[in-house]
Amino acid sequence: MTWDPRNVIDVKRAGRAVATPDLRRLIEGYVTGEVGEGPMAAFLMASVIQGLDASETAAMTRIFVDSGGTLSLTGIDRPVVDKHSTGGVSDGVSLVFAPLVAALGLACVKLAGRGLGHTGGTIDKLGSIPGMRLDRSLDAIAAQACSIGCVIASQTADLVPADGAVYALRDATATVRSVPLIAASVMSKKLAVSSELIVLDVKAGSGAFMRDVASAVELAETCVAIARDHDRRAIAAVTDMSQPLGEAIGNALEVREAVEVLHGMRRGRLRDLAVAFAARSVAELTDDVPEDARARAEAALNDGSAAAVFRAMVEAEGGDPRVIDEPDAVLPSAPVELPITAPAEGFLGATDAAALGEAARALGAGRARPSDPIDPSVGIVLTPKVGDRIEPGQAIGVVHARDEASARAAIDAVIDALTIVDGPVDPPGLIHRWIEEG
Numbered sequence: 393m394t395w396d397p398r399n400v401i402d403v404k405r406a407g408r409a410v411a412t413p414d415l416r417r418l419i420e421g422y423v424t425g426e427v428g429e430g431p432m433a434a435f436l437m438a439s440v441i442q443g444l445d446a447s448e449t450a451a452m453t454r455i456f457v458d459s460g461g462t463l464s465l466t467g468i469d470r471p472v473v474d475k476h477s478t479g480g481v482s483d484g485v486s487l488v489f490a491p492l493v494a495a496l497g498l499a500c501v502k503l504a505g506r507g508l509g510h511t512g513g514t515i516d517k518l519g520s521i522p523g524m525r526l527d528r529s530l531d532a533i534a535a536q537a538c539s540i541g542c543v544i545a546s547q548t549a550d551l552v553p554a555d556g557a558v559y560a561l562r563d564a565t566a567t568v569r570s571v572p573l574i575a576a577s578v579m580s581k582k583l584a585v586s587s588e589l590i591v592l593d594v595k596a597g598s599g600a601f602m603r604d605v606a607s608a609v610e611l612a613e614t615c616v617a618i619a620r621d622h623d624r625r626a627i628a629a630v631t632d633m634s635q636p637l638g639e640a641i642g643n644a645l646e647v648r649e650a651v652e653v654l655h656g657m658r659r660g661r662l663r664d665l666a667v668a669f670a671a672r673s674v675a676e677l678t679d680d681v682p683e684d685a686r687a688r689a690e691a692a693l694n695d696g697s698a699a700a701v702f703r704a705m706v707e708a709e710g711g712d713p714r715v716i717d718e719p720d721a722v723l724p725s726a727p728v729e730l731p732i733t734a735p736a737e738g739f740l741g742a743t744d745a746a747a748l749g750e751a752a753r754a755l756g757a758g759r760a761r762p763s764d765p766i767d768p769s770v771g772i773v774l775t776p777k778v779g780d781r782i783e784p785g786q787a788i789g790v791v792h793a794r795d796e797a798s799a800r801a802a803i804d805a806v807i808d809a810l811t812i813v814d815g816p817v818d819p820p821g822l823i824h825r826w827i828e829e830g
Contacts, residue, residue: 397421397431404438412451419455422561423554429561436558436567444572449614450621452572456580459554463530463585465501468538471677472499474587475669476578478611479513481599481749482636486514486544487650488666488693491701494541495692496674496685501537501585503547506762515546518711520644520723520768525710542705551584563762571607575614583622589676590619590626591669596824597634599745605630605824612827627676630824631665635743635778638662642757642771644723645792651719654702656694661777661822663693668823724769726792730799732774732806734782741813743778751805755793770794772806779819782812 400414410418418435421427444452465472473493477483490500504514518524528536528545536543549556555577562568582590592615595601596608612628619626638660640649652658653666671686680688692698699716707713715722752758756767774789776782789806793799 397427397435401431401434401438404435404442407442409445409448412447415448415451416455419452419554419558420459423459423557432558432561433565433567436562436565436573439573440567440570443570446614446617446621449572449576450618452576453580453583453618454622456552456555456558456576457583460552460584461530461550463501463503463533463551465499465534465537465586467534468499468541470497470499470541471589472501472537472587473589473591473673473677474582474585475500475502475591475593476582477593478574478578478595478601478608480595480597480633480637481745481752482638482641482646482662483595483633484517484638484640484646484650484653484662485593485666485669487517487647487702488653488662488698489669490542490544491654491705492666492670492689492692492698493673494701495697496670496688498673498677499537499541500543501533501587502544503533503551503581503585504544505547506759514544516766516768517643517646518544520647521706521711521715522722523710523712524706528709536705536708540701540704540708542701544705545709547581552580555580560762569601571611571614574601575611575618579615579618579622582626583619583624588625589673590624591673592616592626592628593665593669594628594630595633596630597632597745597820598743598747599636599749600633609825609827612825616827625676627672628827629669629672630827632820632822632824633745634820635745636748636774637665639775639789640771640773641748641752642755642792643766643768644725645771645773647715647723648719651699651702651716654693654699654716655696664822667693672826726767726769726771726794728791728793728796728799730791730793730796730803731787732772732789732791732803734784734786734788734812735807735810736812737784738782738812738814739817740776740778740780740782740810741817742811743774744809747809748772748774748806751802751809754805755791755798755802767794772802774806777819779817
């Protein structure tokens with residue numbers, strides 16, 4: 393009997409599990425052109441509606457990994473950690489985490505992507521540093537991991553090309569929002585890079601892809617289970633994205649903020665989360681107990697050793713290393729800066745993080761389509777966090793824009809995104825839950 397992709401679609405549409413050989417032929421056929429966009433889109437929609445079980449999700453992940461090469465890091469003389477965030481607003485953790493763990497004796501190799509929608513991409517942020525060459529060969533990535541212990545580079549076409557092809561179709565057919573499909577996409581990229589530990593930051597809240605904690609926990613557990621199925625070690629944290637993590641929203645602005653954290657000059661939720669992930673990674677991969685690992689992470693930010701690793705990484709990747717000591721002399725700046733003032737007295741009760749991200753995207757800091765250009769200089773800085781007391785007319789931030797009209801529109805959007813209440817408000821917790829192998 394001739395193999396027909398419609399039979400695979402029928403199986404999934406009926407809510408039954410697809411056999412791995414059929415799933416492999418469907419995905420590989422789509423990549424080679426044997427299977428057209430129509431049948432593949434129909435299968436994806438059926439998968440969103442009916443779901444994929446654990447075996448199907450693991451099989452899809454393995455098929456994605458098998459579609460390309462892998463990055464071997466076996467020659468590195470220290471434990472390798474890889475980190476992934478599901479994305480959020482003002483999420484500059486990776487910019488701090490990677491050099492921080494390298495300063496603590498680990499190696500971090502992170503292949504990252506560009507942002508889409510209101511979430512910023514790590515590659516876009518680093519791309520705001522003049523001269524940065526983020527498209528690296530696998531050999532160059534491995535060599536830099538050995539010499540510096542810290543690499544953040546663009547996802548290469550050599551790794552998991554099937555995921556890239558399928559994700560583009562998911563984006564075009566509104567089939568992105570599926571926990572199994574998201575997990576297979578995320579974990580295929582992590583499993584294609586050899587590392588001793590995969591650390592996952594799964595965001596939950598208004599500024600995250602997963603809007604509620606329960607959905608984020610489901611995604612985190614699915615990702616950790618995939619790693620276990622592939623004999624890889626992974627931990628995940630479900631973290632708060634009910635408000636921007638840092639203060640800066642926008643590419644060069646977020647690099648400036650990360651530099652301040654790396655120099656030990658800035659406290660707050662961004663630093664706290666980077667330290668938490670770094671300390672947990674060190675405790676998992678060395679003999680350090682968690683308390684000692686945290687103390688070492690805090691010290692590496694305060695004494696400049698993490699900043700020194702960031703400088704070395706930027707220089708190795710062609711960027712201007714002055715960014716770590718003179719960021720304002722290196723990073724692009726917007727021609728218009730207008731202050732944001734508080735509209736009323738009270739306590740900041742809530743922040744619509746997604747609305748703030750969309751306001752920054754409208755300025756040019758993000759993109760609606762993968763091909764859209766971005767302006768690295770524009771964005772929003774918002775200083776108060778939920779629970780902070782504010783006074784009417786108080787300066788609470790700055791909009792960085794190309795022109796005054798777009799700046800004023802952004803100010804209006806920021807004010808609309810804030811909920812000011814009369815009484816005190818407890819700030820949300822930073823880490824909702826850790827999920828580990830077990």
